[in-house]
Amino acid sequence: xxxxxxxxxxxxxxxxxxxxxxxxxxxxxxxxxxxxxxxxxxxxxxxxxxxxxxxxxxxxxxxxxxxxxxxxxxxxxxxxxxxxxxxxxxxxxxxxxxxxxxxxxxxxxxxxxxxxxxxxxxxxxxxxxxxxxxxxxxxxxxxxxxxxxxxxxxxxxxxxxxxxxxxxxxxxxxxxxxxxxxxxxxxxxxxxxxxxxxxxxxxxx
Amino acid sequence: xxxxxxxxxxxxxxxxxxxxxxxxxxxxxxxxxxxxxxxxxxxxxxxxxxxxxxxxxxxxxxxxxxxxxxxxxxxxxxxxxxxxxxxxxxxxxxxxxxxxxxxxxxxxxxxxxxxxxxxxxxxxxxxxxxxxxxxxxxxxxxxxxxxxxxxxxxxxxxxxxxxxxxxxxxxxxxxxxxxxxxxxxxxxxxxxxxxxxxxxxxxxxxxxxxx
Numbered sequence: 001x002x003x004x005x006x007x008x009x010x011x012x013x014x015x016x017x018x019x020x021x022x023x024x025x026x027x028x029x030x031x032x033x034x035x036x037x038x039x040x041x042x043x044x045x046x047x048x049x050x051x052x053x054x055x056x057x058x059x060x061x062x063x064x065x066x067x068x069x070x071x072x073x074x075x076x077x078x079x080x081x082x083x084x085x086x087x088x089x090x091x092x093x094x095x096x097x098x099x100x101x102x103x104x105x106x107x108x109x110x111x112x113x114x115x116x117x118x119x120x121x122x123x124x125x126x127x128x129x130x131x132x133x134x135x136x137x138x139x140x141x142x143x144x145x146x147x148x149x150x151x152x153x154x155x156x157x158x159x160x161x162x163x164x165x166x167x168x169x170x171x172x173x174x175x176x177x178x179x180x181x182x183x184x185x186x187x188x189x190x191x192x193x194x195x196x197x198x199x200x201x202x203x204x205x
Numbered sequence: 206x207x208x209x210x211x212x213x214x215x216x217x218x219x220x221x222x223x224x225x226x227x228x229x230x231x232x233x234x235x236x237x238x239x240x241x242x243x244x245x246x247x248x249x250x251x252x253x254x255x256x257x258x259x260x261x262x263x264x265x266x267x268x269x270x271x272x273x274x275x276x277x278x279x280x281x282x283x284x285x286x287x288x289x290x291x292x293x294x295x296x297x298x299x300x301x302x303x304x305x306x307x308x309x310x311x312x313x314x315x316x317x318x319x320x321x322x323x324x325x326x327x328x329x330x331x332x333x334x335x336x337x338x339x340x341x342x343x344x345x346x347x348x349x350x351x352x353x354x355x356x357x358x359x360x361x362x363x364x365x366x367x368x369x370x371x372x373x374x375x376x377x378x379x380x381x382x383x384x385x386x387x388x389x390x391x392x393x394x395x396x397x398x399x400x401x402x403x404x405x406x407x408x409x410x411x412x413x414x415x416x
Binding site: 008009012013014015016017018019020024028031032038039040041042043044045046047048049050051052054055056057058059060061062063064065066068069070072073076 | 218219220223227232233234235237238240241242244245246248249262265266269270273339342343344346347350351354365366368369370374375390391393394397398400401404405407408409
């Protein structure tokens with residue numbers, strides 16, 4: 001945006017949607033604090049309205065109407081617009097925070113979430129500690145018994161034979177034996193009529 | 206006057222939407238600018254439905270309060286005034302319903318097929334918000350604006366006409382008038398200043414109150 005001669009020219013451009021970025025923010029600052037800038041804003045829109053339709057000519061400066069609107073908002077603390085999801089803010093350089101506008105966001109430091117999170121953490125630690133301490137002091141829990149008993153059969157099998165033992169269902173062996181001729185036996189000890197074993201046998205072997 | 210070029214030019218920023226975003230970010234004064242901008246049109250609209258002079262302003266106030274509260278629901282999919290128009294009509298109907306009164310003009314008569322075209326349909330009907338004094342003052346303002354417009358230098362009058370009547374952007378006006386955008390901006394501003402200098406003395410409470 002090129003340099004403008006004065007604030008009223010910025011207000012005029014703002015009314016036309018021709019201000020962006022820093023210039024937009026400066027015009028908004030002026031309109032927030034400068035009564036003359038607001039008068040110009042009102043007058044420029046009035047001129048435009050009257051040029052488009054003489055019906056919209058009105059002697060009201062808008063001052064009383066806005067003052068009444070402002071008083072109603074002050075009387076009604078619930079009249080605060082919520083933040084819409086996904087609505088970007090073009091320039092909030094000098095905009096007051098929403099906390100200042102009256103609503104306390106749920107993630108505000110003073111909202112109590114940190115305290116709640118701390119209590120939840122302490123509760124979880126206490127529950128784990130209760131289980132651990134309670135298990136060593138009293139009877140061993142069932143899970144601990146299983147953990148201690150489970151390795152014993154394995155050690156017993158290893159003592160009977162040095163060969164590794166494949167644990168499988170005996171009925172499966174019977175089934176394989178019965179169908180060995182029909183389907184053939186593969187190196188995998190299973191019927192595999194549709195499988196072909198590939199072996200490499202060199203003359204030296 | 207040279208007709209506008211048929212090619213579409215970049216659309217200027219939606220100032221209303223930017224003001225809504227400022228408001229949602231916590232800047233209440235940004236919303237007050239929207240109130241100043243649309244108060245006349247909203248009161249005019251409500252005045253066609255309601256006879257009571259005081260009630261018109263009350264409903265207009267309620268309309269802006271409701272709009273302010275519901276601003277989170279405005280997504281910018283429609284023009285802000287279209288959205289505000291619906292709130293104003295619904296607020297007026299609800300108020301009249303609570304008072305067990307019928308609207309002066311049915312909603313269908315208010316609209317000419319376009320939400321923004323609320324001035325069509327009942328052009329010459331005296332509205333409730335118009336007292337003889339306000340009618341006289343309004344006529345004086347309209348005459349002053351027209352006279353000031355006629356007195357403008359040609360390049361200023363053409364620039365402000367292309368902007369306010371034709372709705373062209375600065376870039377489009379620059380193409381039409383064959384001048385830089387900065388010149389367009391300056392011409393429109395000077396035109397507005399010249400006209401509003403004549404109008405401001407006719408307005409109520411001008412410079413009498415602080416914002």
